[in-house]
Amino acid sequence: MGYSFFALTSGLLVLGLPIFVALLLAVFIGLHLGGSTPLMLIIQRMFSGLDSFPLMAIPLFILAGNLMSTSGLSARILKVALLLVGPFRGGLAMTTVTGSMFFGAISGSSPATVVSVGRLILPSMLKEGYDRQFSVGLLMATGALGIIIPPSIFMIVYGAMAGVSIGALFMAGIGAGAVYGSVFLAYCYYRARRAGMQSQPFPNMSELLAAIREAIWGLAIPVIILGGIYSGLFTPTEAAAVAVIYSAAVGLFVYRDLTLKDIWKVCVDSSVVTTQVMIIVSAAAAFSWYLTTSSLTDSLSAALGQLSDNPLMLLLIINCIVLIAGMFLDPNSIVIILVPLVVSVAQAAGIDLIHLGVILCVNCAIGMFTPPFGMNLFVASSLDNVSYGEAVRGSLPLVWLALIVLVLINVFPAISLWLPSVVMPGIAG
Known part of the structure; x- marks a missing residue:
């Protein structure tokens, strides 16, 4: 039964149906063939899957990110x-990495990071003579930091599903994001050195301080969000609401680049994105419910647990599953479908659930720019007449680089767990 159900779901996805339609149709067929369960329960489980206080943070963080953008x-x-890393060899490439890290800490979204950074930096990289495929690939790979560095929509969904602290997950994402960004910065420097690029004079301190003063209102957002959460001033959901109010106030009254007409458009755009995310979350919740009530979760978890009682080997299996899933599904669908399958097995093997969340997050980040259906591939194709083929060719070398980061995070749990164990002792570590 289990293999037939997953074969049915896979077949529906291969047919090109929208993800939420494929998941709901598979559940509908499964219940219909079962014959005894009312089909109305599908609708009920969809709505109950959205009835979660932590999930309220998702539309708010999406709105805050769009307001700041x-x-x-x-x-x-x-x-x-650019002023911080631009003078080094490969400065523009390193600016792409650093800018993606900064913007990822505001948007919480990988595609939003690719678009926001790409529109500004890609033309400059091409003008400076950077290889087109490398430039696009770097933009997609570092844009994936949007779901690793907090605030992360993925981690909110995972925290709600797995029942772990979202604040601790956010803190764990800082360590993982720093390692991810550092590896790509080192690669940019290595590539520039090999190509014979020269360094540039460093800016004077007054110029750097002026730029920081101009951007300080935006750079303060992650500090306000994380500081408020870890000080106990507000929950992650309340932090998202604070971020919206703060973003609107900064755009209207400080930068004055935001108008009331812009706010209306931002609200509409954010509503569309929220709907796209939430309908997948609701469908995946119904899908997860069916897996649990039909005992498919127990049988699949048992099968997974029998494959290995070695935590590292179990992590290897989980990584392979999520990497393959990431080539075809979006991160939110993956986390809701797979969490019920892997959490109990991981706990039994002694794997920390916060560490597991970061591992799943990095896997899904890699899937965002892995062919054939990585979302960032299609987002990048909308920038500066980039073709899908160019995006694929640019992504492949950097997928291998990201896999090195993934190995480091798997083998050295302290990368994820050290910071939350210090800031939130007793919750992680």
Whole structure:
């Protein structure tokens, strides 16, 4: 039964149906063939899957990210990044990495990071003579940091599903994101050195301080969000609401690049994105419910647990499953479908659930720019007449680099767990 159900779901996805339609149709067929369960329960489980206080943070963080993007924050952040790392060899490439890290800490979204940074930095990289495929690949790979560095929509969903602290997950994402970004910075420097690129004079301190002052209102957002959460001032969901109010106030009254007309458009755009995310979350919740009530979760978890009682080998299996899933599904669908299958097995093997969440997150980040259906491939194809083929060719070498980061995070749990164990002792570590 289990293999037939997953074969049915896979077949529906291969047919090109939208993800939420494929998941719901598979559940509908499974219940219909079962014959005894009312089909109305599908609708009920969809709504109950959305009835979660932590999930309320998702539309709020999406709105906050769009508000800051529209207010011109991207250009200000990239200016700071350019002044900090631009003078080094491969400075523009390193600016792409650093800018993606900064913007990822605001948007919480990988595609939003690719678009916001790419529109500003890609033309400059091509003008400076950077290889087109490398430039696009780097933009997609570092844009994936948007779901690793907090605030992360993926981690909110995982925390709600696995029942672990979202604040601890956010803190764990800082360590993982720093390692990910550092590896790509080192690669940019190595590639520039090999190509014979020269370093540039460093800016004077007054110029750097002026740029930081101009961008400080935006750069303060992650500090406000994380500081408020870890000080106990507000929950992650309340932090998202604070971020929305703060973003609107900065855009309207400080930068003054945001108008009331812009706010209306941002709200509409954010509603569309929220709907796209939430309908997948609701469908995946119904899918997860069916797996649990039909005992498919127990049988599949037992099968997975029998494959290995070695935590490292179990992690290897989980990584392979999620990497393959990431080539075809979006991160939110993956986490909701797979969490019920792997959490109990991981706990039995002694794997920390916060560490597991970061591992799943990095896997899904890699899937965002892995062919054939990585979302960043299609987002990048909308920038500067980039073709899908160019995006694929640019992504492949950097997938291998990201896999090195993934191995490091798997083998050295302290990368994820050290910071939350210090800041939130007793919750992680």
